[in-house]
């Protein structure tokens with residue numbers, strides 16, 4: 001098999017890819033889980049499908065591997081610290097510093113995000129050391145506060161005003 005591109009070179013290309021920042025959540029038997037993700041993509045509008053990638057090594061994966069529903073949050077530029085907490089290994093992601101409630105289908109929903117969706121998981125597609133989760137949106141609110149938080153060259157950014 002073709003060994004493909006050097007992983008470092010591959011990462012260098014994607015460091016040039018500016019992306020919106022999302023947090024994916026799910027309810028597990030041991031409590032809520034969640035992680036920061038830039039892999040969120042709108043896949044289809046009819047039916048409304050979204051996807052994101054999750055590492056098999058992610059602490060959220062054992063719950064995501066079984067979850068029926070997921071919470072998908074588009075973060076605002078006022079939520080850089082939240083993005084960092086949901087990316088930091090071992091952080092208390094749903095502790096006192098995180099405002100959240102239980103939303104439709106029992107999914108943990110973060111407060112004050114510009115927009116959120118709840119998705120019903122349809123597929124978990126193998127992709128190397130990740131899984132691509134495909135979900136159908138079943139609830140949403142696009143009317144929250146703020147402008148989008150971006151990630152580029154390994155750092156968070158805001159859109160210029």
Ligand SMILES: Cc1cc2nc3c(=O)[nH]c(=O)nc-3n(C[C@H](O)[C@H](O)[C@H](O)COP(=O)(O)O)c2cc1C
Pocket residue numbers: 021035036037038039040052053054055057058059060086087088089090151
């Ligand atoms: C900006 C940013 C985007 C990320 N995107 C993803 C992603 O799309 N999929 C993923 O599995 N992990 C992604 N991560 C990594 C996770 O957020 C998290 O850092 C990682 O799972 C380690 O946490 P854990 O030890 O609790 O698993 C991203 C991290 C950052 C900072």
